[in-house]
Amino acid sequence: MTAALRFDPIRLPEKCEQLRKEVRAFLAEEIAAGTFDPHKPNREDADAPEFSRRVGAKGWLGMTWPKKYGGQERSFLERYVVTEEMRVANAPTRRFFVADRQSGPVLLKYAPEHIKMDILPRICRGEICFAIGMSEPNSGSDLFAAKTRATKTDGGYLINGTKIWTSSAHIADYMIAIFRTSPPTKENRRHGLTQFLVKMKQPGIKVNPIGQITGQYEFNEVVFTDFFVPDDHVLGEVDGAWKQATSELAYERSGPERFLETYYVLTELVRAVGPNPDTRSAEGIGRLVAQLHTMRRMSVSVAGMLQAGKEPVVEASIVKDIGTVWEQQLPHRVRDLAAFVEETATNRETLERQLDFAIKTAPKLTIQGGTTEVLRGIIARGLGLR
């Protein structure tokens, strides 16, 4: 039967609750000091380098990594708590989040020792920002269609081609990217891709901004022209990146950031309806809270699987599928219910401003980190349908 799809009801251990208090206190101080406004998700938070450093100083970056690389050797569950508290508070995490979630673990697994010693402690201190170079023009969700070439040359590779939809490339210090080192084989179209560590802000890389429908700027096109990457920046197996890239994506799919991106509109709705809601508002809020609670329990459960050393690829895909569809629908459900909010609600303007932004954010949520269609394909594979 469907034994693979159990989400055991794990509870966060006591030390997570202590940590949660510390994170909340820290964020309250930052808000009081004016670092960010939790009611304004629609800001450019790329330029919060000092906040990154303060988070690093708290020991909340690279939390699960070995101490010799600057990590804390703490659990996935502790990291989970930090992530969800940051997200719920709308903290400016963009500068460090990708490195903490994804790039660091890739380096830990595949980079040579001297590179680990150089880069990982700087991630942990919140000093550097990473981007992920996967999509290309005309490849998108089809990772294996990537064409950007890495041609072997003396002491390294020359890169030519274009990556696209690359979040934060304009502020990133490094990018972990996949490039084509040889053509796909007939037997395996996934063959021929290699993962590289790319040092940004060097000649041969041009970063072109792409505006988003939210009015923000986060995406980029990144053009490589005879860009040199040294041999020791190859990550893992030459021509074998497809295995690495897919396991990397599992980190990206089940975390609290995959259902909390528009959460703020729900809080703001609860504030607007006040302590004695009408029946329609109460029912709407109750359903949304039940759905949120269930997804979070599933997501915590997957964090527990990761902590136990499992590779919950299908489970992570299910959490992301349900989670991103939910966070996409949330602004629209809140909008329905906001029609019944009294004109006199003190936060009415804030709610409307947030809804405007969340509705514009929503279309991307089921695309980033793997489209819904790709995820459902992975789940179908897990069910033995393909």
Add this chain to the structure above:
Amino acid sequence: MAESDNIVVETAEKIFADLADPQTINNDRKDSWQAPLWQALSEAGLPLSWVPDDLGGSGASLADGFALLNAAGRFAVAVPLAETMLAGWLLAQAKITSPEGEMTVLPASPKDRITLDADGAVSGRARGVPFAKAAKHFAVLAHGKDGVSIALVDAANARIETGLNVGYDHSDTVTLDKVQPVTIKPAKGFDQTNLMLMGGVARSLQIAGALESMLDISVRYSNERVAFEKKISKFQAVQHNLARLAGESAAALAAATSAADAIANAKAFDDEVYLEAASAKIRCAEAAEKGGAIAHQVHGAIGFTMEHILHRYSLRALAWRDDFGSESHWAVELGKLVANRGADELWPLVASR
């Protein structure tokens, strides 16, 4: 199937597999499977799982009992196992010994009230009482002027108007007219909401189990059925539908087992348990609707026939939405709780476990 080291669940699954094979039951027009199944379950002590040894039960843990209900849902058995377990549990709250035989609980809806008169008789009407027709005794929660009492009532003293729920199981209206209970005791610190939450979680586990089976038989069917010269499992649209069914099934199971775990480990029915239990009932009911629709879609017309077993799961899952408070009821109540605690307390509540 859950790879269970839980002896209660293992015992139950063996009995279900031997005596409650859905195909056999489906083809049995005389319901001749019911008596041997109930006898086997009773001999194994399963209906009184939640009753301590000294009150006539087998004293299994709450956790084991919840796992048993999930297994019962996977077989969608039409015997009052969950109802007798709940009744035994309710009686045990007031230290009342459970009798042998089938039982059910009342009220089974948050809107109904049974009252306790000054002379110790109980009166009132309870609608949608599952398996009332089959029960020999009722465990009754009654409101008196000094608070809540729990009573064991002989079913022969009640008036029962029979009805069927959407899943073709008995869902009856029970009227008690100044009935003297067999036993009645005050239940300090207990209230009707606790009973509804407990019943709701029981139903959530059954719904989750039914969805697990619906996923299982739908996947199997899609790998057998050929249309347009291909197995239908090879069509991307069918794959995506089944992926969504897997998601609904997983969400229902996660919500239900989390709520069961919360009740099994909590000292009281506090706000966190309320969030867990109400959420489970809401989310599982939503999953029953969405998941059941997909299972039928995958099966095409064959799943709409009485000859096929799909309805045993899909209709029951839909019916179970209504017992112990529908999802609409709990959504309103949970929404009120959240609003009353205030916006800044929402996240701390959700993140409390």
